[in-house]
Amino acid sequence: MTGRRRRTAVLISGRGSNMAALLDAAADPAYPAEIVLVLSNRPGAGGLARAEAAGIPTRVIDHKAYDGRAAFDAALDAALEEAGIELVVLAGFMRLLTPGFTEKWLGRMINIHPSLLPAFKGVHVHEQALAGGVRFSGCSVHFVTADMDAGPIIGQAVVPVVPGESPDDLAARTLAAEHRLYPAAVALVASGEAALADGRTVYAGDAWTRVTLT
Incomplete structure (x- = not known):
């Protein structure tokens, strides 16, 4: 264990109650995960406003805008890479992810x-x-x-x-x-x-x- 906090993204689809619990924990500088992005596949997800109120950058990647799961997962992966994400935390993220995506993030997504x-x-x-x-x-x-x-x-x-x-x-x-x-x-x-x-x-x-x- 090192003192560096791992850059973490929380993925949500709805109200984000588990996300809120994680944001509360991560507000402590000693917490080993730094939440640097909250991302949703639904533009109206209630958790987005909660994250913004906490000063966390948010992003929406609407799955309906993509032709199939592979295309959506490619956009999702690109967004995570752009943000320098090291750990992906699913918190009520209501999408089935493709085998290619899960294999890439294996051991780094929970x-x-x-x-x-x-x-x-x-x-x-x-x-x-x-x-x-x-x-x-x-x-x-x-x-x-x-x-x-x-x-x-x-x-x-x-x-x-x-x-x-x-x-x-x-x-x-x-x-x-x-x-x-x-x-x-x-x-x-x-x-x-x-x-x-x-x-x-x-x-x-x-x-x-x-x-x-x-």
């Missing part, structure tokens, strides 16, 4: 998902959890690979399922856990205390304890 992976991938996660009758759910931070929600896990937070609660109830409590877990996981990757090696996550010392939340 995502958060609102379940205890590998359970309940994809969408409608909380409905899946309640329908499955699980007693615990939660959230997971993982390295992004070509397969959706399947990359090596960096950290997880456990959220008990309350009998009779709605998907919205579970989603709200899970989101609160995400806001604790994601800044901790981003810090580990940015500092080099968690890294991707030979298809799995490796940690420096007991760093994994900081991203194992209950």
